[in-house]
Amino acid sequence: MFRGLRLRKRFMVILLIIFIASFPVLVVSSYLILRVNVDREVFENAKVFLFTMESIRKHYGDVTRPAVMKELPERFIVEAMSTSFNARGVAEKVRAEFPHYIFKHISMNPRNPINKADGFEEGIIAKFRADKTLKELKGLVEKGKVEYFYVARPVASKADCLRCHGIPEVAPGELLAKYGSTGAFGWQANQVVGALTAYVPTAIAKKNAQNALILFASFYAAIFFVIMIIIDRVIIGSIIKPIEQFVEVADEISRGKFERDFNVKTKDELKTLSEAFTRMKLSLVKAIDIVRRKQ
Numbered sequence: 001m002f003r004g005l006r007l008r009k010r011f012m013v014i015l016l017i018i019f020i021a022s023f024p025v026l027v028v029s030s031y032l033i034l035r036v037n038v039d040r041e042v043f044e045n046a047k048v049f050l051f052t053m054e055s056i057r058k059h060y061g062d063v064t065r066p067a068v069m070k071e072l073p074e075r076f077i078v079e080a081m082s083t084s085f086n087a088r089g090v091a092e093k094v095r096a097e098f099p100h101y102i103f104k105h106i107s108m109n110p111r112n113p114i115n116k117a118d119g120f121e122e123g124i125i126a127k128f129r130a131d132k133t134l135k136e137l138k139g140l141v142e143k144g145k146v147e148y149f150y151v152a153r154p155v156a157s158k159a160d161c162l163r164c165h166g167i168p169e170v171a172p173g174e175l176l177a178k179y180g181s182t183g184a185f186g187w188q189a190n191q192v193v194g195a196l197t198a199y200v201p202t203a204i205a206k207k208n209a210q211n212a213l214i215l216f217a218s219f220y221a222a223i224f225f226v227i228m229i230i231i232d233r234v235i236i237g238s239i240i241k242p243i244e245q246f247v248e249v250a251d252e253i254s255r256g257k258f259e260r261d262f263n264v265k266t267k268d269e270l271k272t273l274s275e276a277f278t279r280m281k282l283s284l285v286k287a288i289d290i291v292r293r294k295q
């Protein structure tokens, strides 16, 4: 193969074939590896986001609400007393900067209809209820033709939730006036009452992986191109140029001109060849000399 081509072209054609054959393999395998990493990263970010929201809930529930309730035992001030209200508010602020991060409280019978679980989310709550040791669920889900990564963590009730989630008779009047007396009542302590979920569209991960891939593929192509140029220079300098010089000198010798020598600067096979040629030239000079003297 390629025997009809000149040396330099032959090398370049072989390198080009290596490039064309390796490029798709490299691109596909890199994309798969990148996707695994980017997916993990997006999941990790969604988890941190969810954990932050859960911590905000806990902070309001354990610190802010008891402090305000102590001062105003008869009042209900949603901005200071509802963990869900505040976590949702913070999530909205986060979304202003990162619109693809979706946070949701989910509940079967919510107080605020915005927290109503859909069919898929009811399944999540059912799983948390069936296995109390389950602390997290995650995976992929398609909603309205959009694919999302999701992470979910359960919300369990405690005795101090019952003032607002037990029976309506003991709940603050202001709460009943604002939300009514049907949603999110009838709880007992230590039940899974809902869950927190974070969703991130998988398109984000795909786009990140594609961007990284474009960069990586261009880098590979550039490196290959540079290697081709270097190899080309090396072939010209250490093989083609010396051979051309051999041809010229051999040509001159064949015409009876013996002034020029076979010169090779490297210490490789060409050097050995030039030494052999030089010995041949000297033998030829001697032979011609002997012939001349005999005449």
Ligand code: HEC
Residues within 6 Å of the ligand: 061, 076, 078, 081, 082, 083, 084, 085, 088, 105, 106, 107, 109, 110, 111, 112, 113, 115, 155, 156, 157, 158, 160, 161, 162, 163, 164, 165, 175, 179, 183, 184, 193, 194, 195
């Ligand atoms: C001071 C009253 C009060 C207390 C105490 C309280 N909640 Fe709530 N809770 C609310 C209000 C009001 C909402 C609706 C807020 C909104 O999203 O607009 C709510 C909503 C929720 C939701 C979202 C689903 C829904 O029904 O809309 C969950 C989950 C929740 N609470 C869990 C708890 C847990 C767990 C505790 C105890 C650790 C607790 N709550 C204690 C007032 C309270």
